[in-house]
Amino acid sequence: xxxxxxxxxxxxxxxxxxxxxxxxxxxxxxxxxxxxxxxxxxxxxxxxxxxxxxxxxxxxxxxxxxxxxxxxxxxxxxxxxxxxxxxxxxxxxxxxxxxxxxxxxxxxxxxxxxxxxxxxxxxxxxxxxxxxxxxxxxxxxxxxxxxxxxxxxxxxxxxxxxxxxxxxxxxxxxxxxxxxxxxxxxxxxxxxxxxxxxxxxxxxxxxxxxxxxxxxxxxxxxxxxxxxxxxxxxxxxxxxxxxxxxxxxxxxxxxxxxxxxxxxxxxxxxxxxxxxxxxxxxxxxxxxxxxxxxxxxxxxxxxxxxxxxxxxxxxxxxxxxx
Numbered sequence: 001x002x003x004x005x006x007x008x009x010x011x012x013x014x015x016x017x018x019x020x021x022x023x024x025x026x027x028x029x030x031x032x033x034x035x036x037x038x039x040x041x042x043x044x045x046x047x048x049x050x051x052x053x054x055x056x057x058x059x060x061x062x063x064x065x066x067x068x069x070x071x072x073x074x075x076x077x078x079x080x081x082x083x084x085x086x087x088x089x090x091x092x093x094x095x096x097x098x099x100x101x102x103x104x105x106x107x108x109x110x111x112x113x114x115x116x117x118x119x120x121x122x123x124x125x126x127x128x129x130x131x132x133x134x135x136x137x138x139x140x141x142x143x144x145x146x147x148x149x150x151x152x153x154x155x156x157x158x159x160x161x162x163x164x165x166x167x168x169x170x171x172x173x174x175x176x177x178x179x180x181x182x183x184x185x186x187x188x189x190x191x192x193x194x195x196x197x198x199x200x201x202x203x204x205x206x207x208x209x210x211x212x213x214x215x216x217x218x219x220x221x222x223x224x225x226x227x228x229x230x231x232x233x234x235x236x237x238x239x240x241x242x243x244x245x246x247x248x249x250x251x252x253x254x255x256x257x258x259x260x261x262x263x264x265x266x267x268x269x270x271x272x273x274x275x276x277x278x279x280x281x282x283x284x285x286x287x288x289x290x291x292x293x294x295x296x297x298x299x300x301x302x303x304x305x306x307x308x309x310x311x312x313x314x315x316x317x318x319x320x321x322x
């Protein structure tokens with residue numbers, strides 16, 4: 001796009017078309033055409049464009065007015081009508097929206113397809129896209145609007161200015177967004193590592209890697225019911241492992257405790273009692289007695305008697321001797 005001599009950041013062709021829009025058909029009918037050209041040139045001169053004394057610019061002006069007379073309506077009427085009808089969905093891709101506009105409007109206005117004008121139309125559509133995005137962002141609750149604009153690739157300074165927030169507020173939301181992006185990248189790697197596995201195994205892999213249900217549903221493209229099924233299966237496995245661990249612990253404890261009193265053979269009973277008496281002569285501290293009895297493989301029931309009622313050992317000895 002070529003910027004004119006004027007002080008405003010607007011191309012001459014667009015400035016011409018905007019002023020032509022203000023004219024009525026009676027302003028250039030019959031022999032008034034040249035007068036209209038001179039009036040338009042003077043107005044453009046006042047706006048900062050050097051037109052009346054620039055032959056090239058005067059040719060542009062005459063050509064634009066001639067096209068207006070030929071088509072029977074102003075270019076800006078068609079252009080504005082199309083631009084005002086655009087939705088956020090329409091301008092999701094400014095390039096595609098520009099091509100569509102040129103297809104629809106450029107038929108009657110072929111000059112609109114010139115490179116400088118096409119570029120300006122593209123920039124106008126980009127501005128419309130930003131306006132529509134900000135409008136939507138302002139309708140969202142909480143941080144939703146700022147997040148929406150960040151996701152749309154809007155520059156930080158534009159978001160701060162258009163949303164009326166502080167840099168600190170933006171930085172806080174941006175930090176959260178970056179953390180979420182990092183988590184998505186992590187989940188993507190987890191999915192890639194398990195892509196050849198069945199669905200249930202992939203879900204299990206994500207659950208055990210502390211991925212939220214929401215991300216699993218979104219990125220693994222599975223239903224919540226599938227996640228719930230895997231979680232139930234995992235809970236059952238955990239419960240079974242816990243049961244087996246309890247059984248193993250109980251078995252180990254029983255083996256460590258040794259046989260109950262009634263299951264101890266008489267000869268072994270006498271040997272255990274003799275060992276206990278030797279230990280009692282060495283120490284009267286319960287903790288030491290228990291440690292030494294365990295080292296001597298004395299059954300727990302006998303150890304309990306030794307530390308709580310040692311006199312009963314005589315009774316048990318007599319019974320064992322028969």
